[in-house]
Amino acid sequence: MTATLADVAARAQVSPATVSRVLNGNYPVAAATRERVLRAVDELDYVLNGPASSLAAATSDLVGILVNDIADPFFGIMAGAAQAAIGEERGAREKLSVICNTGGSPERELTYLTLLQRQRAAAVIVTGGALEDPAHQAAVGAKLARLADAGTRIVLCGRPPLPGDSVTATLAFDNRGGGRRLTEHLIGLGHRRIGYVAGPTERTTTRHRLEGHRAALEAAGLARTLDARVVHGSYDRRSGYDAALELLRREPELTALVAANDTVALGACAALRDRGLSVPGDVSVAGFVDLPFSADAVPALTTVRLPLYEAGARAGRLALGLEPAPPGGIATVHGELMVRASTAAPRAL
Amino acid sequence: MTATLADVAARAQVSPATVSRVLNGNYPVAAATRERVLRAVDELDYVLNGPASSLAAATSDLVGILVNDIADPFFGIMAGAAQAAIGEERGAREKLSVICNTGGSPERELTYLTLLQRQRAAAVIVTGGALEDPAHQAAVGAKLARLADAGTRIVLCGRPPLPGDSVTATLAFDNRGGGRRLTEHLIGLGHRRIGYVAGPTERTTTRHRLEGHRAALEAAGLARTLDARVVHGSYDRRSGYDAALELLRREPELTALVAANDTVALGACAALRDRGLSVPGDVSVAGFVDLPFSADAVPALTTVRLPLYEAGARAGRLALGLEPAPPGGIATVHGELMVRASTAAPRAL
DNA sequence: ATGCTGATAGCAAGCGCTTTCTACTGGGCA
DNA sequence: TGCCCAGTAGAAAGCGCTTGCTATCAGCAT
Numbered sequence: 001m002t003a004t005l006a007d008v009a010a011r012a013q014v015s016p017a018t019v020s021r022v023l024n025g026n027y028p029v030a031a032a033t034r035e036r037v038l039r040a041v042d043e044l045d046y047v048l049n050g051p052a053s054s055l056a057a058a059t060s061d062l063v064g065i066l067v068n069d070i071a072d073p074f075f076g077i078m079a080g081a082a083q084a085a086i087g088e089e090r091g092a093r094e095k096l097s098v099i100c101n102t103g104g105s106p107e108r109e110l111t112y113l114t115l116l117q118r119q120r121a122a123a124v125i126v127t128g129g130a131l132e133d134p135a136h137q138a139a140v141g142a143k144l145a146r147l148a149d150a151g152t153r154i155v156l157c158g159r160p161p162l163p164g165d166s167v168t169a170t171l172a173f174d175n176r177g178g179g180r181r182l183t184e185h186l187i188g189l190g191h192r193r194i195g196y197v198a199g200p201t202e203r204t205t206t207r208h209r210l211e212g213h214r215a216a217l218e219a220a221g222l223a224r225t226l227d228a229r230v231v232h233g234s235y236d237r238r239s240g241y242d243a244a245l246e247l248l249r250r251e252p253e254l255t256a257l258v259a260a261n262d263t264v265a266l267g268a269c270a271a272l273r274d275r276g277l278s279v280p281g282d283v284s285v286a287g288f289v290d291l292p293f294s295a296d297a298v299p300a301l302t303t304v305r306l307p308l309y310e311a312g313a314r315a316g317r318l319a320l321g322l323e324p325a326p327p328g329g330i331a332t333v334h335g336e337l338m339v340r341a342s343t344a345a346p347r348a349l
Numbered sequence: 350m351t352a353t354l355a356d357v358a359a360r361a362q363v364s365p366a367t368v369s370r371v372l373n374g375n376y377p378v379a380a381a382t383r384e385r386v387l388r389a390v391d392e393l394d395y396v397l398n399g400p401a402s403s404l405a406a407a408t409s410d411l412v413g414i415l416v417n418d419i420a421d422p423f424f425g426i427m428a429g430a431a432q433a434a435i436g437e438e439r440g441a442r443e444k445l446s447v448i449c450n451t452g453g454s455p456e457r458e459l460t461y462l463t464l465l466q467r468q469r470a471a472a473v474i475v476t477g478g479a480l481e482d483p484a485h486q487a488a489v490g491a492k493l494a495r496l497a498d499a500g501t502r503i504v505l506c507g508r509p510p511l512p513g514d515s516v517t518a519t520l521a522f523d524n525r526g527g528g529r530r531l532t533e534h535l536i537g538l539g540h541r542r543i544g545y546v547a548g549p550t551e552r553t554t555t556r557h558r559l560e561g562h563r564a565a566l567e568a569a570g571l572a573r574t575l576d577a578r579v580v581h582g583s584y585d586r587r588s589g590y591d592a593a594l595e596l597l598r599r600e601p602e603l604t605a606l607v608a609a610n611d612t613v614a615l616g617a618c619a620a621l622r623d624r625g626l627s628v629p630g631d632v633s634v635a636g637f638v639d640l641p642f643s644a645d646a647v648p649a650l651t652t653v654r655l656p657l658y659e660a661g662a663r664a665g666r667l668a669l670g671l672e673p674a675p676p677g678g679i680a681t682v683h684g685e686l687m688v689r690a691s692t693a694a695p696r697a698l
Numbered sequence: 699a700t701g702c703t704g705a706t707a708g709c710a711a712g713c714g715c716t717t718t719c720t721a722c723t724g725g726g727c728a
Numbered sequence: 729t730g731c732c733c734a735g736t737a738g739a740a741a742g743c744g745c746t747t748g749c750t751a752t753c754a755g756c757a758t
Contacts, residue, residue, distance in 0.1 A: 028705065055715085364737065
């Protein structure tokens with residue numbers, strides 16, 4: 001069968017304890033002995049038994065990364081970056097960082113958390129907006145607290161802070177600020193009739209971006225008609241398409257459209273195009289996040305760039321304790337307004 | 350500290366053995382006893398210790414899914430589908446399926462495989478094209494064989510079959526056939542000067558799609574000039590942009606461009622546009638895979654649709670043994686030609 | 699010389715669970 | 729009335745590793 005520590009020990013003519021120490025490298029072992037052990041490991045093709053090791057040591061080298069939708073590059077980029085950062089760690093025993101896709105389902109989120117708790121994960125990174133549902137938030141909070149109790153490090157990335165002190169670090173995106181700046185840009189161009197294609201009502205991200213939008217409108221004295229010009233949908237392209245049509249129906253004179261994210265924005269562009277409207281000639285369109293393809297769209301999309309890769313990588317380092325937590329445990333990650341070709345002054349200024 | 354099986358047993362006034370049997374549900378336990386145990390589990394907020402359980406049972410409930418680039422929806426969709434399929438399993442003890450992003454690095458691929466072996470994973474799904482490097486292929490093959498020996502089920506998804514019998518099932522994409530049909534479509538439209546933006550030389554996927562392209566050209570007696578009209582790059586948009594420019598430089602009279610995948614195709618479109626060429630007016634462009642945004646591109650992309658979601662979900666079921674392996678262990682997944690607006694007859698027929 | 703010290707190595711006790719084997723129970727049947 | 733069996737529950741032996749403590753030993757100061 002598979003070789004065990006004892007087999008290696010026998011072959012190297014040392015005790016199992018010594019082999020374990022060589023493998024974990026935290027106890028002095030004479031160079032000659034070490035070499036002998038390493039040779040035996042190699043000859044036997046020995047691979048540590050993770051479960052046994054985790055059981056004995058009461059810790060594991062699993063790091064879980066929770067995402068809402070892995071098919072969405074927004075999450076793919078963050079998760080990939082976190083995994084890369086974790087994989088780069090040198091010195092310590094190699095961590096196994098794994099991505100868990102909740103598909104946006106609250107139950108699956110909880111299930112994954114339980115599964116990770118069961119594995120006694122070393123750390124878990126939770127990415128993306130939270131659900132608004134207080135009951136679910138409480139459940140997640142409780143789960144995270146239990147995990148933290150058991151020694152698991154918790155990092156939130158692109159998610160609003162959680163009350164309590166179980167979270168090691170939070171990297172929160174400044175969705176409000178970004179949303180506000182985006183709409184200010186549009187107002188600055190002269191737009192007055194601005195529609196908003198929002199994300200799903202049940203996510204915090206949706207609300208925050210929308211709040212930024214509202215703030216900009218209010219500051220310009222344009223908030224009156226806000227509600228009539230907001231349509232909610234999901235975070236996909238199809239939803240953007242439909243919502244754009246709906247907004248146009250409600251208010252044919254719309255001169256600009258702000259979308260919950262880039263994917264939705266591109267869907268909206270498609271709808272406008274199909275209606276014979278040009279972007280930005282007839283209607284300006286703006287997105288959020290700045291995914292790689294947004295710069296290539298036609299026209300190139302004005303959007304708020306979120307440093308997904310950097311945030312993901314940082315989350316990975318924080319999860320490993322390679323980087324000190326920000327003061328207060330919370331760092332706000334700001335977006336940068338990227339003005340491109342999809343927004344312009346409205347035709348009839 | 351955290352509650353253990355023994356705590357639950359004490360509380361329910363039964364032996365640990367009984368608790369274990371209730372939790373694993375494979376041994377008769379009287380309904381009343383079961384109920385009492387379940388209540389105790391609930392009251393103590395007990396969560397099984399995975400490592401201990403895996404150690405004792407010599408199996409784990411971890412399923413690993415290896416992908417080359419999780420930021421690419423090609424992988425995101427497959428991996429997400431596999432995870433969804435695995436998460437849907439009812440009855441058995443909940444599996445923890447996890448995605449591991451190799452970033453295309455051979456070493457990381459091997460590292461992840463070792464890490465999964467260390468965890469005594471129940472199954473591993475390897476997605477996406479393999480590296481051409483024989484040494485690396487052999488190393489992966491050997492690793493998979495060892496995993497299989499240890500009882501891990503192996504499923505390849507979107508990857509060419511491997512010699513030997515360690516692989517439980519292989520879902521191979523018909524990249525050659527798809528590539529061939531795509532180019533035939535172009536030839537059928539009247540194109541004769543067709544450029545090809547290939548993927549990285551080191552991946553099997555690249556070669557297979559290119560072989561299909563070549564086959565179509567040969568059948569039409571057009572293979573002569575093939576080599577001069579192929580440029581290799583990576584699988585990203587940028588690479589498509591650059592390659593398109595290079596092809597145009599080599600052969601300004603090009604009337605069509607086939608790309609290694611949709612992302613690359615869109616990059617190529619951008620390049621053409623920047624050069625003042627219209628698609629498909631001046632140059633037709635075709636992709637491969639049919640990612641969600643390809644249908645929305647302007648113009649909508651002609652491509653070969655690969656059923657990523659279905660394949661991923663099936664791979665998940667195969668990994669769990671929920672579905673019988675295809676005869677011979679290998680199933681070929683065919684692509685479907687999606688003719689859209691980005692291809693048309695060349696201007697000067 | 700003699701004891702002390704730092705550097706290594708081994709012993710053995712678990713970590714929390716699964717599972718084989720054994721033990722007990724009551725009812726059905728002869 | 730006594731025996732056997734199906735149905736349940738428990739005892740206990742590990743699974744393969746980590747780690748606190750102890751043991752050994754060479755070198756060195758005294």
